[in-house]
Amino acid sequence: MFGPLKQYISNKITLTEADYAKIEAVCIYKKLRKRQYLLQEGDVWKYNCFIVKGLLRFYNVDDNGRENIISFAREDGWTGDRASLLTGEPSQNNIDAIEDSELILIAKANFDKLCRDIPAFNDMVNAILNKSFIVSQNRIHAAIAFTAEQKYLDFVQKYPDLSVRVPQAMIASYLGITPETLSRVRKESARKH
Structure with a gap:
């Protein structure tokens, strides 16, 4: 199951086989069935999680029992x-599987050690975090400034x-609108296009 993560990394940076062996040595493989939790509110999150296959959602539940989806994560994410x-x-927050999923987990201490020991890996992680920050900023902007139609078309x-x-x-x-509004x-939108 390490192959997809190795391919993902090799598309971004160049590492030695020894570096890949260090990464593979700390990987924990996990399968989730559809609707199965990876994280539940109240638990402490201790991993970095790469999605090999499937689709997950990251969300919280408000006081009215309404789910507020913050993000989706799919293959190579x-x-x-x-x-x-x-x-x-x-x-x-909660994380659960929308589809049957296969994951690679790396415990925080091991991930931090990989970042210290493999400078190119650390650079890749920082680039991913920077991109994630920009995506979050754009999502906040869309949530505040876009109409329901603009949010949907942007999505x-x-x-x-x-x-x-x-x-x-x-x-x-995810868009912060009701299902009726989305419908x-x-x-x-279908009429216009």
Whole structure:
């Protein structure tokens, strides 16, 4: 199962086989069934998680029982609760599988050691974090400034594969609109295009 992570890394940086062996040695392989939790609110998150196969969602549940999806993570992507990982405090979020999924987990201490021991790996991680920060900023901007239709069209343009893999109610949650609003927006958009 290490092959996809090795391919992902090799597409970004050049490492020696010894470096790959160090990474593979600390990998924990995990399979999740659809709807199975990777992280539940109240637990402390202790890993960096690479998705080999499948689709996960990162979300919280408000006081009214409404799910608020913060992000989706699919093949060749990463997920986890960075706040809980860095602070050691219990997570306020959940991560579960939307599809049957295969994951590679690397414990924080091992991941930090890889970053110290393999400078190119550390550079890759920093580049991923920087890109993630920019994506988060753009998402906040869209949430504040875009109409429901603009949010939906932006989502479909940025994530065409997710728009067909993710249930419509989850897309609505991610966009911060009701399922009824999403249905209306989709119909209006289909008429225009």
